[in-house]
Structure formats: structure tokens, C-alpha cells
Amino acid sequence: MSTHLPPRQLDLLEQAVIDAARNAAARPGPIPMADLKDAVASLDRQRAYIEEAKQFSQDLPSSEVITGARATGKTTAAAEWVKDGRRYLQPDGRMVNDRVLCTLDMHMAEEHMLNHGLTKTEVTSYRVLREQRGGPRGEGAKQYALDESNHVLAQLLNLRSLPALMIVLTP
Known part of the structure; x- marks a missing residue:
């Protein structure tokens, strides 16, 4: 299945997850639950957006041309x-x-x-x-x-x- 999304967009999502994991691992002590919940919610929103874009891009219509005189709608x-x-x-x-x-x-x-x-x-x-x-x-x-x-x-x-x-x- 083709996503028709720029590879850069998918790469940015992947990189954001990696960066968040690195930042969390670099902090001393346990990771606050609120931070984890925020990260998971953000990732879920990004995944939902990408899935929606995949579904939309599967059936792009062909081009049409509308011609006519001025003021014809x-x-x-x-x-x-x-x-x-x-x-x-x-x-x-x-x-x-x-x-x-x-x-x-x-x-x-x-x-x-x-x-x-x-x-x-x-x-x-x-x-x-x-x-x-x-x-x-x-x-x-x-x-x-x-x-x-x-x-x-x-x-x-x-x-x-x-x-x-x-x-x-x-x-």
C-alpha cells in the first residue's frame, strides 16, 4: 500500500519518537507518568493523522477541465x-x-x-x-x-x- 506522503514526513515522526526516547533515558530517575501519557497521546495523534492521509491518498481522482465563457459558473x-x-x-x-x-x-x-x-x-x-x-x-x-x-x-x-x-x- 502506497502512502503518497512525503518520506520526510514519515522520517520526522520516526525521529521525534527516537528523540523523545533519548531525552527520557537521559534524565536521572523515573520518567514522570504525565510525560509518558503526553508522549503516547502525541504519537497516537501522529499515527491517526498518517493513517487518515493514507486512506485519503489511495483514491485520488483524475484531472478535469472546465471551460466556458465569462460568468457561466x-x-x-x-x-x-x-x-x-x-x-x-x-x-x-x-x-x-x-x-x-x-x-x-x-x-x-x-x-x-x-x-x-x-x-x-x-x-x-x-x-x-x-x-x-x-x-x-x-x-x-x-x-x-x-x-x-x-x-x-x-x-x-x-x-x-x-x-x-x-x-x-x-x-
């Missing part, structure tokens, strides 16, 4: 797709969605929050995703909807005009 359809995503609990206690709407800029992201009822974790700009290298650290696999993709590509590629033709693979 493409962004509304994308926002509904995001809202239909699976929500899960992060190890730090935050609830996040497995789907994200990526926009041209944060102004558009804020408009989508207001007009479509999306949360801050469900919509962002491509610039933020690029700076975060795909999303906040520690979050599991995500599915992305890209709004105004022609404008995003034009900015990413420093084009003087919008692409005249876009080719998209849809498995």
Missing part, C-alpha cells in the same frame, strides 16, 4: 467541488479540507471566501502555494482547483499576453 462549480472535499483533523487540532481552490492573487481568494463561503484553508493564491512549496508543512495530500489558469500561467511564465492555446492531460 465555472468558479462556482470549483468552489462547490472544494466544499465537497473531505475534512480531516491535523495533529495540531486544526480542521482542514483535502481540496484547495488556487487563485491568481489573494484579492481574488478573499472574494471567493466572501462570495462562495470558502475558508482560509480552502482558498489561496498561486503565489502563496509557490512560497509554501505546495501548501503548509505537515498537511497531507491535497487536490487543487486552479481558477483563472490562463492568467496564472501568463504570470508564472512572464508572458506579455494570455496563452492562445492550453493543452491539459486528463487521465
Whole structure:
């Protein structure tokens, strides 16, 4: 079974357990029961998170392309797709969605929050995703909807005009 989680994330969990064991062994005297309970609870949360991410990542859907003229409901359809995503609990206690709407800029992201009822974790700009290298650290696999993709590509590629033709693979 493939986890689709970055190996680094699994390595960090393993290293955290090793570090906690070393720290406990280095202390003189018995380990306080409260410390053990906290460590076990933290490890259980991490394991639950990884198991949930494994289950989610087993069935990622194929890509789809929505085309149409202006004001025909493409962004509304994308926002509904995001809202239909699976929500899960992060190890730090935050609830996040497995789907994200990526926009041209944060102004558009804020408009989508207001007009479509999306949360801050469900919509962002491509610039933020690029700076975060795909999303906040520690979050599991995500599915992305890209709004105004022609404008995003034009900015990413420093084009003087919008692409005249876009080719998209849809498995």
C-alpha cells in the first residue's frame, strides 16, 4: 500500500519518537507518568493523522477541465467541488479540507471566501502555494482547483499576453 506522503514526513515522526526516547533515558530517575501519557497521546495523534492521509491518498481522482465563457459558473462549480472535499483533523487540532481552490492573487481568494463561503484553508493564491512549496508543512495530500489558469500561467511564465492555446492531460 502506497502512502503518497512525503518520506520526510514519515522520517520526522520516526525521529521525534527516537528523540523523545533519548531525552527520557537521559534524565536521572523515573520518567514522570504525565510525560509518558503526553508522549503516547502525541504519537497516537501522529499515527491517526498518517493513517487518515493514507486512506485519503489511495483514491485520488483524475484531472478535469472546465471551460466556458465569462460568468457561466465555472468558479462556482470549483468552489462547490472544494466544499465537497473531505475534512480531516491535523495533529495540531486544526480542521482542514483535502481540496484547495488556487487563485491568481489573494484579492481574488478573499472574494471567493466572501462570495462562495470558502475558508482560509480552502482558498489561496498561486503565489502563496509557490512560497509554501505546495501548501503548509505537515498537511497531507491535497487536490487543487486552479481558477483563472490562463492568467496564472501568463504570470508564472512572464508572458506579455494570455496563452492562445492550453493543452491539459486528463487521465
